[in-house]
């Protein structure tokens with residue numbers, strides 16, 4: 770099979786952006802912890818003076834992520850929270866530079882617990898409030914599962930209405946791929962000149 774070298778997964782494209790945004794010592798959020806790959810990545814990026822808040826509603830996600838972080842000695846700079854991202858405002862008081870959403874369901878989990886439109890939108894709203902100027906919210910959206918297209922539509926309806934003087938919103942996705950390729954949305958909070 771032939772392979773691309775540069776235009777690979779949208780989650781890789783995402784990293785090209787957030788790597789420019791996250792600085793050593795920053796506070797960032799993984800809104801959908803899952804198996805902890807993004808949490809681990811963010812913990813490495815913020816360095817030992819930074820901090821990551823990571824949310825999931827499944828015990829399974831917490832267990833698997835905890836193990837991953839312990840192995841890499843990263844546990845001290847991460848708070849694993851067993852609660853929905855829609856409640857992030859209850860846990861975070863300081864400004865954050867980046868929020869990562871990787872929506873859908875936890876791969877290989879017994880139960881198909883999926884992210885849902887109302888709670889996802891609420892979490893995006895909180896994220897945009899907590900975000901510092903020039904901070905970024907990234908959202909990887911999947912539509913191949915039941916409920917996925919509805920979630921995507923709700924998110925698009927919401928972000929399309931964001932004031933362009935306040936936020937830049939960009940979409941990124943493959944337009945020649947079969948089987949519901951994921952979509953990436955990037956939202957940057959604009960800074961006063």
Ligand SMILES: C[S@@+](CC[C@H](N)C(=O)[O-])C[C@H]1O[C@@H](n2cnc3c(N)ncnc32)[C@H](O)[C@@H]1O
Nearest residue numbers: 801802803804805806807825853854871875884
């Ligand atoms: C695609 S997975 C995330 C993958 C993860 N970022 C990783 O690196 O492995 C989506 C996750 O969102 C979680 N989720 C669903 N509803 C949620 C909510 N309201 N708040 C936080 N997480 C939620 C699911 O339990 C699932 O683990």
